[in-house]
Amino acid sequence: MNGVLGALILTLIAGSATGIGGALVLFKKKISSNFLAGALGLSAGVMIFISLAELFPESQALIEGTVLQHGEVFVLISFFAGMGLIMLIDFLVPEYENPHEASGLSLEARTAAVGVLERAGSEKALHRLGIMSALAIAIHNFPEGIATFIGAMNDPEMGAGITFAIAIHNIPEGIAVAIPIYYATRSKGKALLYATLSGLSEPVGAAICYGLTAIFGIELTGGSPAFPLVLAAVAGIMIYISLDELLPTAEKYGKHHVAIAGVIGGMAIMGISLLIM
Helix, strand or coil, X not given: XXXXXXXXXXXXXXHHHHHHHHHHXXXXXXXXXXXXXXXHHHHXXXXXXXXXXXXXXXXXXXXXXXXXXXXXXXXHHHHHHHHHHHHHHHHHCCCCCCCCECCEECCCCCXXXXXXXXXXXXXXXXXXXXXXXXXXXXXXXXXXXXXXXXXXXXXXXXXXXXXXXXXXXXXXXXHHHHHHHHHHHCCHHHHHHHHHHHHCHHHHHHHHXXXXXXXXXXXXXXXXXXXXXXXXXXXHHHHHHHHHHHHHHHHXXXXXXXXXXXXXXXXXXXXXXXXXX
């Protein structure tokens, strides 16, 4: 149970980072765009390295010890199925445009979408934008909670790396929720609350994942064909998040080389940590 509790705590930490994003934009005058671009690149580097150097190879190794015939083929299918799952969520629940600009993040930096709504005097429309952003981000965060939980159950140190990467990724999502809510209500408390709640779907996803695996008797630390397949799917989810969300967002925030330097730095950090362990 200690392993399960620790994994759930890690998903809670990762999800709560949306609240950090809301707090940063509401209580700090300006955030360096290049800094956030580098951080998002770092997050992508950690996710990509963990997925390709740890999760996917381990799922291939674990499947060999099961009764599943041609297990390597099913691992590969599961890897792309993970990508397909998060792609389907993106298709069904598109994320709203982040209400900030690459030149700097503050309450004075808004996109045209927020500006038009504000000039039209529609506080109701602004409030709806914030609520819909929160719901969309919450749904997107659900499989991320599963990824963090499964990674942590497989290897606590790996889980810590995934938690760090997803937490960094969640910060701008908190910003995306906080700004329109603030302009609609003029309440920093409500903006911070909604930003924080949008990330709590991650521990909910982890809890549901644990409940389902307990019901169906899936061993979360190996021993059944299901676990390595889930591990491969998690790797696919994290690769897709990195390529579809983290890297494009990092490019928008800052210069190309800043984002790439962050990616290389994230990979180097994880590579060195594997050598030390």
